[in-house]
Amino acid sequence: MFPALRKPLYIGRAVRIRKDGKIGIAVCDRDPPPLNSKILNERLEEIGVVVDVFGPVNEPYIRIRLTETGRERFTPNGRLYTLLE
Numbered sequence: 001m002f003p004a005l006r007k008p009l010y011i012g013r014a015v016r017i018r019k020d021g022k023i024g025i026a027v028c029d030r031d032p033p034p035l036n037s038k039i040l041n042e043r044l045e046e047i048g049v050v051v052d053v054f055g056p057v058n059e060p061y062i063r064i065r066l067t068e069t070g071r072e073r074f075t076p077n078g079r080l081y082t083l084l085e
Contacts, residue, residue: 008081021071024064033082040081
């Protein structure tokens, strides 16, 4: 059998990247993904994982630990996705 395909789920938009380039911040337009969820950019390239959820309940933010390649792929105001299983 073929492995189950995972569908990308839009979660929100990128806001900014920390000066050291290791952490990105994003605002969620829906319930935030669980910790350690993979985060993808608009091209569905993996850019990092969720390490924290914070902020108001009606507009939560996520903190993303960016991968080395994710630092170049993280675009402020870009759409972000996670994968549904």
